Amino acid sequence: MIEARDLCKTYRVEGQAFTVVEGINLVVRKGETVSIVGHSGSGKTTLLSLLGGVTKPDFGQVMLEGIDLWSLGDDRLSELRNRKLGFIYQFSSLIPTLTALDNICLPTAFGTAVDNPADRAIALLEKIGLADKAGFYPCQLSGGQQRRVAIARAFINSPEVILADEPTGDLDEETEREIIDLFREINAESGTTFLIVTHNKEIASLADRRFAMKNGALKEVPF
């Protein structure tokens, strides 16, 4: 489904090179759930961005369903991001000028994957327990609620791969539970592939495979 081949990413700061991702090879099969742990600054977010085609690797390839992302033109790549990939960010990522509902629908403005975005968005709002907050603006929602809306947004176009960066970072245990259940439900229903960066032991243990990121390299951690 999604595959990294010899992926490398180096940042240059004031002439000094920091290699954050160093020759990572990874194959994730369709419907698989993979968790990634690692110290702060170990390059997890960078890896997810590389896999999601929002930053270009210095070396190596990202293959999505056999297609090399960076061999595509920008339009095709954008279409792929729109239809096949869903991002859940580590930080709050809602557009402040849009209501929860519009935020969830936003990705549909750039593609035609969904016929009736609003209906689907409302269904998603129900799933995350925020059906009564559809018309609320991000600033009128709690941090955890905002995060849940961002999660719902990632699902709006029924992507095939979800790239989640600490998706339950600021959620209480119960909500966290609900989100995990949502992930499992969607995974079971539509065979969605999940790559989840997390410090949460429970999520990590639920994954089919677990990886640890260290010094730019990815190592599989046996159960």
Added chain:
Amino acid sequence: MKKINLFKLAVNNLRRKLVRTILLLLVAAVVSGTLLGATIFIFGMQNALKIGTYRLGADILVVPAKNEEQARTALLAGKPTSFYMDRGVLDKIRQVEGVKLVSPQLFIEPSSFTCCYSVDVFLVAIDPATDFTVMPWLEKNVRNSLTGNQVVAGRSMPVMEGATIPFFGTSFKVVGTMAPTGMKFFDQSIFMTMDAAYRMAENSATQSPQPLHLDKSKISAVLVKTDGTLSPERVALRIMHALDDVKAIASDEVVNTVRRQLSGLLTGIVAVSAVLWAMCLFMIGFAFYMIVNERQRELGMLRAMGAKRRHVFRLIMLEAVLITLVGGLLGLALGFGLLFALSDTICNTLQLPYLMPSPLVVQELLAASLVFSVLTGLVSALLPAFLASRLEPYEAIRTGE
């Protein structure tokens, strides 16, 4: 519920930063407003010049030398005035080489009756026998000439044909109205015969609270038509050579004077507008550069969720267009309103016959100004929008954090 799209996103973005949006709107308003003002001015001036070529219907105007300035003001701006010289000049002018027709006019003291009308009235006596400038402006069935207490009214006079109006205690019958000439001198005048004017003056002693004194040996101006063998300037020079204390103004010269006066002003207006426009262009461009900078994270996320480069480009351009469109309309409304309200003042200060072009031209100017204003927005947002569309999504998201 409206579907989410770029338009909604743009409008919401503009609403989020209301103060900045309003400031940008004002900048756009300045662009369109100035543009409209400048073009209407330029049009008005060009019209003034065009009319200048036939405004007199005469090639040369002869007035007392000491009243030259007054005469120009009267003709160009339609300021009622009066001044006198000896009737004897008429014959002398007729004998000057190159002169074909001469006709006297008498400008009657204005201050004594302006009280009765809301507009300035120019009371002018002509000699129907020799007149060649006034009667051709008559709207229809020109009676061979004026007789008795008949008058002809200019376009702007609030009187109807057949009406009776009193001046200095004498009643006059309006027998004709003139076609619009665009010149106050004609449009706001009442023309009567010299004989009637003298009679009116005589009667005023007994019939009017304000007596009028007219000396039968005096006239105010002589209109001259040349026979074409010599240029009007040459003939004017000859007239001044032959007669003392008169100023002969060739109509070309009148036009040239206006042209000289206005062209400086015109250059000024164009220069100021250009500078202003460049500043606005820069300001809107800079503002959008800042907007893009500030919203990098958001734009990066839009890209990450599948927005193509052109979506981002369009979003920024759309915001610029919305601002310049709304601001442009605002500027047009303000600019036009202001010009309209001040047009009389402007005309008087600049000695222009009129300012506003015809409604059709005004419509075209309004549309053109609006288009220009929107184009300004498009041009100034072009670079910021392009830069925004070229951001690498992840880079943008992180930089904006």
